[in-house]
Amino acid sequence: MIPFNKPFLTGIETAYIEQAVHSGKISGNGMFTKKCQHFFEKNYGIKKALLTTSCTDALEMCALLLNIKEGDEIIMPSYTFVSTANAFVLRGAKIIFCDSKRDQPNIDETKIERLISPKTKAIIVVHYAGVACEMDTILSIAKKHKLFVVEDAAQGIESYYKGRPLGSIGHLATFSFHETKNIQCGEGGLLAINDKKFIERAEIIWEKGTNRAAFWRGEVNKYNWVDIGSSFLPSEINTAFLYAQLEELETIQNRRKSIWEQYYKGVDKLIELGIGLPYIPEYATNNAHMFYLICRSGKERTKLIEHLKENEINAVFHYICLHDSPYYKEKHDVREMPIAKKYENCLLRLPLWVDMNDKEVDLIVHNILKFYKIL
């Protein structure tokens, strides 16, 4: 069976973990944490990066930093992972969902402004498949209405919007290093702070509501409980693993892009049949996080998944819209999200991992073309 995902190992991870173990500092905020954070600050111009145990945790930090409280409204796409919404719902927010774009699953920026009310606090964008949302439009709407912008860049490492790295554009941003992501450490995440006014408080929230980070730097002579917070920082064992991956970012990206191109060239005839392929707008780059097809119906997708499974290939669907999920259906207003529903029903993700070989990609392409009888 060709699995949907197989976490890539650079081979250096265990050596770095051993180094962390023998360093005498295995808890968080040690040498490897700092190296990883520095990588993001230096390469992507992020003002302050803080590693977290997941992207979910980084999103929860965003909700705390923005002081989200009961009754606040947050605008975000319905076609996203549950954590994008849950982080804000935990603080009492009401989520105002927005539909996706016709040509790709990102939030439709032309539908955002009409959703704004006096209670709106923030717009959360999700760069689906690592492809940028239309940030200039979104930033100008946010500026006009004095709203915060958070980028959920869970899938967005090493991708750009008009030359600006994803994760460096919104007031705050989050990344995921879950094993399905381009760079991974099993479970992991990062909070990117681009508005300096959040830095000091973010470090406190990160360290259980204490000023321990300042204490380690020798800025205060004892550390105290100074705010709310939680234990958001990962151990040095995780960050040692992550650093080994970051060092190989270029190699990983080159291979992923090559697989992505091979897929695209192999299946581009499907466009003539009305099957959708990933669309990269001019303002965006492609980090090859994902290759997907958009089938013409849900039925067709189910049949294609079965056909691929019979041929030992594991292809999978993705998000289930949040606006009509069992948890949120009753809380959501009556608006329908037809385009997001199309992605829920018709989008199919193909296997994409660094150690796949060209033959495996060809085999998947061959089986897809056979299914559509165009071989």
Ligand SMILES: Cc1ncc(COP(=O)(O)O)c(C=O)c1O
């Ligand atoms: C858009 C988005 N946001 C957040 C997350 C949560 O990431 P994590 O598993 O690191 O908490 C995911 C997970 O895949 C995601 O796709």
